[in-house]
Each structure stands twice: as structure tokens, then as C-alpha cells.
Amino acid sequence: MSVRLSEGAIAAIMQGENISKPVLQVINTRAIATGNGPPRYRVLMSDGVNTLSSFMLATQLNSLVEEERLAAHCICQVNRFIVNSLKDGRRVVILMDLDVLKTADMVGGNIGNPVPYNEGQGQQRSSAPAANPAPSKPQQQNGNLSVAGSAAPKYHAPSKQFGKASGPSSVKTPGGSQSKVVPIASLNPYQSKWTICARVTQKGQIRTWSNSRGEGKLFSIELVDESGEIRATAFNDQADKFFPLIELNKVYYFTKGNLKTANKQYTAVKNDYEITFTNETSVVPCDDARHLPSVQFEFVSISDLENTPKDSIVDVIGICKSYEDVTKITVKSNNREVSKRNVHLMDTSGKLVTATLWGVEAEKFDGSRQPVIAIKGARVSDFGGRSLSVLSSSTVVINPDSPEAFKLRGWFDSEGQLLECASISDVRGGPATGGNTNWKTLFEAKSENLGQGDKADYFSCVGTVVHLRKENCMYQACPSQDCNKKVIDQQNGLYRCEKCDREFPDFKYRMMLLVTIADCLEYQWVTCFQESAEFILGQSAAFLGELKEKNEQAFEEVFQNANFNTYEFRIRVKLETYNDESRIKATALDVKPVNYREYSKRLITSIRKNAQLG
Numbered sequence: 001m002s003v004r005l006s007e008g009a010i011a012a013i014m015q016g017e018n019i020s021k022p023v024l025q026v027i028n029t030r031a032i033a034t035g036n037g038p039p040r041y042r043v044l045m046s047d048g049v050n051t052l053s054s055f056m057l058a059t060q061l062n063s064l065v066e067e068e069r070l071a072a073h074c075i076c077q078v079n080r081f082i083v084n085s086l087k088d089g090r091r092v093v094i095l096m097d098l099d100v101l102k103t104a105d106m107v108g109g110n111i112g113n114p115v116p117y118n119e120g121q122g123q124q125r126s127s128a129p130a131a132n133p134a135p136s137k138p139q140q141q142n143g144n145l146s147v148a149g150s151a152a153p154k155y156h157a158p159s160k161q162f163g164k165a166s167g168p169s170s171v172k173t174p175g176g177s178q179s180k181v182v183p184i185a186s187l188n189p190y191q192s193k194w195t196i197c198a199r200v201t202q203k204g205q206i207r208t209w210s211n212s213r214g215e216g217k218l219f220s221i222e223l224v225d226e227s228g229e230i231r232a233t234a235f236n237d238q239a240d241k242f243f244p245l246i247e248l249n250k251v252y253y254f255t256k257g258n259l260k261t262a263n264k265q266y267t268a269v270k271n272d273y274e275i276t277f278t279n280e281t282s283v284v285p286c287d288d289a290r291h292l293p294s295v296q297f298e299f300v301s302i303s304d305l306e307n308t309p310k311d312s313i314v315d316v317i318g319i320c321k322s323y324e325d326v327t328k329i330t331v332k333s334n335n336r337e338v339s340k341r342n343v344h345l346m347d348t349s350g351k352l353v354t355a356t357l358w359g360v361e362a363e364k365f366d367g368s369r370q371p372v373i374a375i376k377g378a379r380v381s382d383f384g385g386r387s388l389s390v391l392s393s394s395t396v397v398i399n400p401d402s403p404e405a406f407k408l409r410g411w412f413d414s415e416g417q418l419l420e421c422a423s424i425s426d427v428r429g430g431p432a433t434g435g436n437t438n439w440k441t442l443f444e445a446k447s448e449n450l451g452q453g454d455k456a457d458y459f460s461c462v463g464t465v466v467h468l469r470k471e472n473c474m475y476q477a478c479p480s481q482d483c484n485k486k487v488i489d490q491q492n493g494l495y496r497c498e499k500c501d502r503e504f505p506d507f508k509y510r511m512m513l514l515v516t517i518a519d520c521l522e523y524q525w526v527t528c529f530q531e532s533a534e535f536i537l538g539q540s541a542a543f544l545g546e547l548k549e550k551n552e553q554a555f556e557e558v559f560q561n562a563n564f565n566t567y568e569f570r571i572r573v574k575l576e577t578y579n580d581e582s583r584i585k586a587t588a589l590d591v592k593p594v595n596y597r598e599y600s601k602r603l604i605t606s607i608r609k610n611a612q613l614g
């Protein structure tokens with residue numbers, strides 16, 4: 001692979017021109033002392049014509065230097081950067097996102113004879129046009145999408161004009177004073193006077209705490225501008241003051257506040273710092289900020305969640321395949337009742353995951369039309385396989401107006417809904433529909449040796465009744481409630497139940513019917529107890545008992561009529577041993593009419609699978 005540097009790109013960047021994804025070579029990197037905070041790296045880069053030392057690596061990319069992937073001589077493509085003007089007029093280029101195209105080892109030396117770029121001279125422009133002209137469409141970055149908050153979903157492509165976003169080094173805020181607007185990515189604890197212009201992408205509820213040192217309240221918000229995101233928290237008086245002022249998805253100028261190291265345990269926001277509001281903080285609405293991105297998502301495929309560590313914070317998008325009713329549970333720690341609802345999300349990976357919504361979100365949720373749900377900042381739990389919990393800091397957007405959501409909807413409507421999806425969650429109660437039914441043909445159940453292990457196996461199948469054994473299909477059972485023990489006829493008009501240790505003047509009929517079911521390839525003996533047997537025969541056990549005693553021929557007919565009907569069976573299989581002989585015992589747990597709509601979907605899916613194999 002041959003890589004060309006974007007000659008002239010440095011001059012173009014410094015003159016505020018629109019340039020997309022320049023390819024540059026690293027000449028060297030240098031750590032800058034920052035006190036207690038994470039280190040910041042300054043990077044000297046070359047475009048083959050000029051070098052420039054005022055590149056700063058955004059702290060989220062520090063690992064590139066620390067793992068020596070970004071080192072002298074390597075060539076990288078800068079996917080996103082911000083030009084930031086300092087007080088003295090100098091400019092700093094903050095590298096927000098980049099890919100190393102060629103490692104230092106692969107390159108081995110400096111390319112060309114670049115000379116230092118002199119700011120203010122505009123040199124080299126005419127002789128060296130940028131090698132990578134800006135694309136005509138806004139670029140879509142690696143799977144990121146921007147969706148506005150649930151109030152008014154709107155898709156915003158990342159801004160084309162980097163210069164415009166960061167260009168105005170000072171704005172007149174409605175307060176009247178000229179104050180410097182800086183990118184969120186440049187905030188650090190060593191600056192006290194700053195203003196950011198940012199969109200509120202998440203707003204939590206006011207929470208209270210009490211401990212030995214007293215009690216108080218707080219609420220947190222998440223802020224995004226084109227350079228990055230940051231969390232901010234207001235306590236007590238500030239919480240009272242700002243909570244009613246700040247609205248989700250609106251843009252504000254935020255001025256002054258304390259920056260401290262972020263506690264990553266509680267937040268998925270990609271910033272090493274977070275803001276605490278002080279009594280000097282001001283928040284002023286900004287009306288002209290359409291260029292600012294809204295909620296940023298980095299979606300993880302549902303199938304990848306299986307390999308995602310417990311407690312990771314992830315963004316997920318999926319079709320709500322099914323959902324459960326809202327339930328109330330009492331939280332032990334504060335003895336308060338909260339609403340909870342499980343929804344089952346599916347994406348193009350064909351995997352299903354259970355996500356738990358809480359509170360108002362759980363109560364208001366309507367999944368009846370299988371909406372697309374995007375969740376930012378859900379926590380991965382290992383409760384029952386892998387599941388997701390929506391936290392108070394998470395953002396849930398229903399049917400976001402975004403390319404990812406449209407793609408998913410199109411896929412689901414055409415083929416996704418036909419998929420028999422496997423759930424990676426095994427939450428009690430399970431999916432209401434679809435989910436873990438484990439559909440098999442009888443041939444598959446046998447060839448996969450279901451039931452041969454130590455534990456019983458369960459599967460569902462569609463089978464046709466081909467034989468019913470009417471001999472001994474009924475027995476005389478103890479008439480007391482919940483006791484189905486076979487009684488002994490004392491031949492004196494009384495029936496004895498050993499279990500209850502009582503004699504009764506009557507008994508009830510119970511059924512234990514052996515049925516042979518068949519599908520296209522295999523057959524299987526299945527034991528059907530009371531309800532299943534009554535369903536297959538279409539008569540109650542009591543009536544059948546009467547018939548057997550009084551009308552042998554009518555009894556016979558009931559069995560004949562029950563043949564060759566097709567049902568859905570839920571079957572338990574287990575190896576059982578009688579008289580040194582082991583055989584698989586199959587028991588019907590449930591017998592239902594065939595849902596032909598679902599059955600057809602499964603058949604279409606397996607036809608497609610087989611067509612692909614062929």
C-alpha cells in the first residue's frame with residue numbers, strides 16, 4: 001500500500017480552509033507537564049511540504065502515544081480536528097480522531113524535506129494544493145450517528161466546516177461581556193475563565209442524598225460540542241437554580257465552573273474531566289447553534305455484547321421485537337417502589353438482548369408497533385447471560401430519525417422479522433414471544449442427542465398425531481384436590497389413596513396418554529398428561545371415563561377422530577432407565593394449535609439458510 005502525504009494540508013488548516021482527513025507524518029511527540037491531570041501530548045507533524053509543532057493530541061487518544069502506535073515517522077490520517085486560537089493569536093490544532101495508516105517501522109524515516117510553517121505568511125499555498133479535497137457530502141464517521149434527544153429527533157451530520165465551528169475565538173454572550181468560547185476538548189483544571197457553547201444531550205432527575213456529613217441534592221447533565229463531550233453536575237443551590245432553566249437538547253453558553261477528574265465508574269462520557277457548577281457559573285441560552293451535534297452514539301452490535309465485560313457502558317440500537325408488562329419492585333436500599341419493564345431488542349446480528357427500562361421510561365413505553373430503540377449509556381449486566389440496564393444517566397430514543405435506525409427498520413421489515421433470533425439474555429419470565437423456544441424437527445432432536453445428558457432438554461416442534469394408545473390411558477386417581485395419586489380399589493365401594501392415607505367413596509379419572517407424533521422425517525412417542533391429553537382428544541377426562549364405562553364404541557371414535565391432527569408441542573426429553581434398559585422419555589409440557597404465521601416464517605428462514613448453503 002502506498003500512502004501519499006496531503007501536501008499543503010498544514011497551510012490549508014492554518015488558514016482555516018475546509019480540508020477533510022489530511023494524511024500527515026509524525027516527526028515527533030512530546031509530553032507536556034500538566035500537574036495532576038492526564039498528560040497531554042504535543043505532536044510535530046509534516047505534510048511533506050511543511051512541518052507544524054502546534055498539534056495537540058486530545059486526551060482520549062493518549063493511549064496511541066503510550067502504546068507507541070503514534071511515534072516518530074508513522075503516517076496517520078486525521079479524521080477529525082479542531083483549530084483553537086490562543087489569546088496571543090497563535091493557533092493550536094487539536095487532534096480529535098485519527099487512524100495510523102503506516103507504523104513507524106513501516107516508514108522508517110522522514111518523507112520529503114519539509115520546512116517549518118510560519119504562521120501568518122500563508123506560504124506554499126499556490127504550489128501545493130491539498131491532496132485530499134473535501135468530499136461533497138458530509139462524512140459519516142465510523143458508525144457514529146447523531147440523534148437529537150427524544151423531544152425532537154433530528155439527524156445532524158458532523159459539520160463540514162471545521163474552521164467555522166472553532167473559528168470565532170470570541171463571541172458576545174448575552175451577558176454583554178466578550179468572553180472566549182473554547183471547545184469542550186480543551187477544558188482542563190488549570191483554566192478558570194472559560195465559556196463553552198454546548199448542547200445538553202442528557203439531563204438527569206434531581207437526586208437527594210443523606211449521609212453522616214449531612215444531606216443534599218444534585219442533578220447531572222451531559223454536554224456536547226463539536227470537539228467532544230463532558231458531564232456537568234450542579235449541587236444544592238445550583239441544582240435548584242439551574243434545574244428549571246436547563247432543557248434537554250437545547251444549546252447554552254456555560255461560563256465558569258470547576259473542572260475535576262471524572263469518575264469513570266459512573267459515566268460513559270468520553271472526557272477525563274467533568275464540570276461542577278459553582279456560584280460563579282452562568283448558563284445562557286444560545287439561539288444560533290444548529291451546527292452543534294446532538295446525542296452521539298457509538299453502537300455495539302448485540303452479538304458483540306456476549307464478549308463485552310460486565311458493567312461496561314455501551315450504546316445499543318435494536319428493534320423492540322417484544323416487551324413485557326410493567327411491574328413494580330421495591331428497591332431495598334431506600335425502600336421505594338419503582339416501575340420496571342423488560343424489552344427485547346434485536347439487531348442485524350440476529351441476536352436478541354433484554355434491556356430493562358425503569359421509572360417513567362418503563363411506564364410510558366409503548367412497544368406495540370415494534371419501534372427502533374437507541375440507548376446511549378446502558379450498562380452491561382451478566383444477570384442471566386448478558387442483559388442491559390438503562391441507568392438514570394442513559395438516554396433512550398424511540399424511533400430516532402437517523403440512518404442507522406432507517407437501515408435497521410428496512411432490514412427488519414424485509415427479512416429481520418423472519419429470523420428465528422437467539423437471545424443472549426436468560427432473564428426470568430423470558431421473552432413473551434419468540435425467544436428461547438428452541439424449535440427443532442424430531443430428526444434434529446434425535447440427531448443432536450437431546451435428553452442424553454445429565455439434565456433434561458427442552459424443545460418445541462410441530463408434529464402430527466399418528467397413533468394414540470388407548471389402553472391404560474386413564475387411571476383412577478385420588479379425588480382430593482392437588483393429589484393425583486392412583487387409588488387402590490378396595491372392592492368394597494371405597495378407594496384408598498396411599499399418599500393421603502385415606503379411603504374415599506369415589507375417585508377422579510386422570511389421563512396419561514401415550515401418543516406417537518411424526519413430522520416429515522421422524523416419529524416420537526410422547527407421554528401426554530391430563531391437560532395435553534384432554535386437548536388432543538377434545539374431551540374431558542371425566543367424560544371419557546364415563547364413555548369408557550357406558551359406550552365402548554363412542555370411546556373408540558374419540559380416539560380415531562384425534563388422529564392426524566397437527567399441533568405445536570413443547571417437549572421435555574430425558575434419559576430414563578427401567579430394568580437396566582435406558583431410553584429417552586419424552587413428555588409433552590404443552591400442546592397448542594399451530595401458529596401458521598410463525599411456522600411459515602421459520603420455514604422461510606430455513607429455506608433461505610439452506611439456499612445460502614447450496
Ligand SMILES: [Zn+2]
Pocket residue numbers: 478479480483484485497498499500501
Ligand atoms: Zn390422595
